[in-house]
Amino acid sequence: MLHHFPQPNVAYPHRIRDYFIAALTFTCVAISLNMDASGSMEQQNFMGLIAWTFLLGLLFGENKEIRMQVIVAVAFATLGEHFASIYMGGYTYRFGNVPAYVPPGHGMVYLTAVALARSGFFLRYSRKIATFVVLTCGTWSIWGISGYPEQGDQVGALLFCVFLVYLFKGRSPMVYLAAFFITTWLELIGTAAGTWKWAAIEPVMSLSQGNPPSGVAAWYCLVDAVAIGSAPALLSGLRKGNEWLKAGKPQKDVHQGARND
Template sequence: MLNHFPKPNIDYPHRNRDYFIAGFTFFCVGVSLVIDGSASKEMQNLLGVIAWIFLFGLLIGENREVRMQVVVAVAFATAGEHFASIYMEGYTYRFGNVPLYVPPGHGMVYLTAVALSRSRFFLVNARKLAVFVIATGGLWSLWGISGIPKQGDQVGAFLFCIFVICLFKGRSPMVYLGAFFICTWLEVVGTAAGTWKWASIEPVFNWTQGNPPSGVAAWYCLVDAVAIGFSPKILNGLQKMNSWYKTSFIK
């Protein structure tokens, strides 16, 4: 089953850039979400401006494929945030809005998952990390439906099953592994700081839902899948448009 992941006995390339992106994003997520847990709306907006600057800075040095993936991830995730939070009220931010730092934050989170997925540490230890993630996420999910915690988590258990399927059947298992770590970190910090809160009852099927749900990384797998799937099509379309323009108007 683990043959789906990279083999450990290969001399994978080492790039300090990958670890910098991951470390920087983990740090920024922790600091910004703790600040926003008690900050004014003006400070929240300032965090949004800073996040956009950081995202553009991190994209310097990335190829156009990764940049387009980030653009698609930001657009899709932002639309999803407004639907899931504002419209469905599956979770709610402090001010009942979608903070300005959320769209660029999704871009940083996606880029971090990509950076982790291609890092030498993740490639060498892919199978060990997969076992760790499945064991940790599985225990967390079982805890949520055990009846022990006051706020059950049927949604989390369901999402974790989806996540495992993505991990073994999806086109980018290493990106999903990376997403699990950064997404779990931001959800735990964000909910602990009171930056947002998940509804105790999920609004569609009326299932119990943890704060945060244990398998919440599955949502980010969807973002990753959309970004990876659509970015080549968009780039190809832009290239065709550019060729048509040069052929038609430039002689």
């Protein structure tokens, strides 16, 4: 079950960059979501510009595989936001839109999950972190369907089960573990500040839904899985396309030279 987890009790190296990415994103999330709770559309657009600047700056220090993963994550998550929020009404932002800072924000969230997943701390204590996450999210999910909270959370319990599948069957459990922390952080802050609100009844299966759902990290894990799975194929396609263009260029030059003669 844990064969994709790193070996325990190994002195994995620490990179300051990984912790810097995480600290920056956690801080930006807290500041931006609280600011947007009472801000204007113009402020959202300005925050979007800042978020894109931060994301592009962070990507300069990453390899092409991670950059492609971030591109896929941003594209897939943005489509998901428009479908789940604007079209389905599963949750709603204050202005009924997808704020300009959300797409680059998804990129920073994904990059943070990757950075924490490869950090020395997460690699060394992966099993203890997994135990903490499962117990915490599991308790939260049970509470949501216990009948005690005013707003039930059947969706959260279902998503928690999906999250467990990602965690123990997926090939990138460390990314999913890290995603739990950053996504839970942003969901709790965003909903508490009133930046967005989850519908009490989920629109597809008509199940009760918390604000936020307890297992909401599973949705972000889907983004992570798509990014990790799609990036190699896209890079391979780009590489083959580049090789095809390079192979065709000399032939074009030869034909042009023959015509000139």
